[in-house]
Amino acid sequence: MEEKVILRPATPDDLEAILALQQTAPGAASWQPADYANAFADAAGLCLLAEDSVRARVAGFLVGRLAADEAEILNLAVAPGYRRQGIGRRLVAEALAVALAMPPAKRRARAGRLRRIVEERDLTSWLAGQLEDLRDVMASSHTRPARTSGPSRTR
Numbered sequence: 001m002e003e004k005v006i007l008r009p010a011t012p013d014d015l016e017a018i019l020a021l022q023q024t025a026p027g028a029a030s031w032q033p034a035d036y037a038n039a040f041a042d043a044a045g046l047c048l049l050a051e052d053s054v055r056a057r058v059a060g061f062l063v064g065r066l067a068a069d070e071a072e073i074l075n076l077a078v079a080p081g082y083r084r085q086g087i088g089r090r091l092v093a094e095a096l097a098v099a100l101a102m103p104p105a106k107r108r109a110r111a112g113r114l115r116r117i118v119e120e121r122d123l124t125s126w127l128a129g130q131l132e133d134l135r136d137v138m139a140s141s142h143t144r145p146a147r148t149s150g151p152s153r154t155r
Contacts, residue, residue: 004052004053004054004055005050005051005052005053005059005082005085005087005090006050006051006053007048007049007050007051007090007091007094008048008049008051009047009048009049010040010047010048010049010061010063011040011047012036012037012040014049014058014061015033015036015037017057017058018036018049018058018061019033019036020058021058021060021061021077021079022075022077024077024079024080025077025078025079025080027077028075028076028077029074029075031063031075036063039063039065039074042065044065044066044067045063045064045065045066046062046063046064046065046066046071046095046098046099047061047062047063047064048061048062048063048064048091048094048095049061050078050082050087050090050091052082057079058079059078059079059081059082059087060076060077060078060079060082060087060088060091061075061076061077061091062075062076062091062092062094062095063075063076064095066098066099066102071095071096071099073092073095076088076091076092078091
């Protein structure tokens with residue numbers, strides 16, 4: 001018997017079906033159409049669709065990002081009628097296979113693009129500021145006055 005659920009790259013034409021599926025999956029991230037549009041346009045993006053070829057329905061989707069030597073799943077959902085059939089596992093396995101099969105030159109190119117984004121948006125300075133603020137908060141939480149009133153504890 002022919003496999004009825006096939007995996008394929010998701011495209012902007014699938015957006016309406018993906019959004020509808022997202023509404024039925026409480027565990028999926030609540031993305032807006034613009035979030036998916038960004039994922040479709042992102043060179044580091046990975047968008048997969050599980051499609052029931054017999055019923056012409058979306059059975060699931062996965063949106064991820066591949067950068068350098070890392071892969072990240074950003075959103076994943078399987079339609080209620082297709083759960084517990086291994087579709088989520090197949091989507092994750094396909095994303096992993098794509099990540100592992102990426103040629104080193106493509107990984108380096110993606111890493112270079114990511115580095116340029118970090119530099120253009122000055123994310124390094126922003127992160128340094130965030131870390132400094134965190135250090136200040138941590139330092140101030142350790143210098144609270146000792147508790148002097150209240151019940152005493154004796155053994």
